[in-house]
Amino acid sequence: MHAMFVREYGGPEVMTWTEFPDPEPGPGEVGVRLRVAGVNFMDTGVRRMPVRTWSIPTVIGVEGSGVVTTLGAGVSDFAVGDRVVWRYHQGSYAEQLVIPADVLVRVPDEIDDETAAAVLMQGLTANHFTTETYAIRPGDTAVVHAAAGGVGMMLTQLIKARGGRVIGLVSREDKVQAAAEAGADHVLVSSGGGFEDRVRALTDGAGAHVVYDGAGAATFRSSQLSLRRHGVHAYYGVLIGNPTFDPSQLPNSILLSYPAVADHVPTREALVRRTNELFDFIRKGRLTPRIGARYALSDAAQAHRDLESRRTTGKLLLIP
Incomplete structure (x- = not known):
């Protein structure tokens, strides 16, 4: 082989x-x-x-x-x-x-091989982000980085399935349509930081409830400035670059998380249960990789x- x-x-x-x-x-x-x-x-x-x-x-x-x-x-x-x-x-x-x-x-018989392979890592990551990292509730606003990417598109769909609103960020104009088709309510083009004012404008000045940020150090501060009081910054961009920061500079008493999907499925029982949650979303047409x-x-x-x-x-x- x-x-x-x-x-x-x-x-x-x-x-x-x-x-x-x-x-x-x-x-x-x-x-x-x-x-x-x-x-x-x-x-x-x-x-x-x-x-x-x-x-x-x-x-x-x-x-x-x-x-x-x-x-x-x-x-x-x-x-x-x-x-x-x-x-x-x-x-x-x-x-x-x-x-x-x-x-x-x-x-399951009704899930094809490509869908199964496409959904598991990124789908479980998105499921973790929208449940245990920050449990999306109806009416919550979430900012999703790389909203036209694999994780971003699944995140968007699961946020919408749970009743949330999505502000998607994409790096280029030609990715706007893909993010919108995944369900993003608003799509902003930003290749780095500097998007916080636009997020606040879309949330009547309050800021988002959660930012899912896999874009690296360049977006770290703007993600935090986009959050409302006690909002959650879910940062998973460590392979792109880690920032240095002073905890006393965290704005609005926000919560900073580095969510690792292994903590979402620490046992075989959890793995099977969470995977079946994804398969159920697919069956119902609420998640399409x-x-x-x-x-x-x-x-x-x-x-x-x-x-x-x-x-x-x-x-x-x-x-x-």
């Missing part, structure tokens, strides 16, 4: 299509043939620089859907032929994988180039 291997840190050119022996599952593991891998900004960070819990050389990628091909000793929850999806398994840019059974979730582009798995380097260029909208997928 082949996988996308990284031997050294660097640009997309360090990714090489490499042949490996077919893996065999051990106790508690499942052999899976990949059908679709999801591309996440996390993947580019792992390729570019040291990231906690990762080291190189490595096969990159964390998310995908596939079909069970073999079962390791002690696995009883799955059968050969089951369609499965996973949120996080290191080394997912590979034609064949061995994955611990407890990180897999069975895919937008596929921005599809690439051959062997062409993952181009997917990374496109993602890092900010030219893409929606979710990028890799197909073996």
Whole structure:
């Protein structure tokens, strides 16, 4: 089998299509043939620089859907032929994988492989943001950075499904339509900071209840200045850049959070329950992952180039 291997840190050119022996599952593991891998900004960070819990050389990628091909000793929850999806398994840019059974979730018949692969990482992230990070209530106003991206579009849909109002931020004029189609009530074009006055104008001077900010240090202060008293700044842009700040300078007694999706699904029971919440939203037509582009798995380097260029909208997928 082949996988996308990284031997050294660097640009997309360090990714090489490499042949490996077919893996065999051990106790508690499942052999899976990949059908679709999801591309996440996390993947580019792992390729570019040291990231906690990762080291190189490595096969990159964390998310995908596939079909069970073999079962390791002690696995009883799955059968050969089951369609499965996973949120996080290191080394997912590979034609064949061995994955611990407890990180897999069975895919319902009515959910196709691409939708399953497109929804899990970013969908669970968006679900975490709109429930446990800040529980969206009817009438709340949320600012969503990168509103035409994969996380941003899912966030927008889940905020709207829970009765909230969305002010979407996009980096370029040609992304406005995609953010609006996802459900954003207002879309502002901003490639950095300086948007707080426009947010306040749209909230009658009060500010937003929550800002979901994955855009890095450049937007950090403006996000905070966009919030009302005791608003929540959900900051997840650490792979783009971390700011330095003085806690005494936080405006309006706001709450600052670094929400990690692993805390949303800390157990297998939580993973299955939260994933089924997403599948239920999809069944009801309230959540529709937008596929921005599809690439051959062997062409993952181009997917990374496109993602890092900010030219893409929606979710990028890799197909073996």
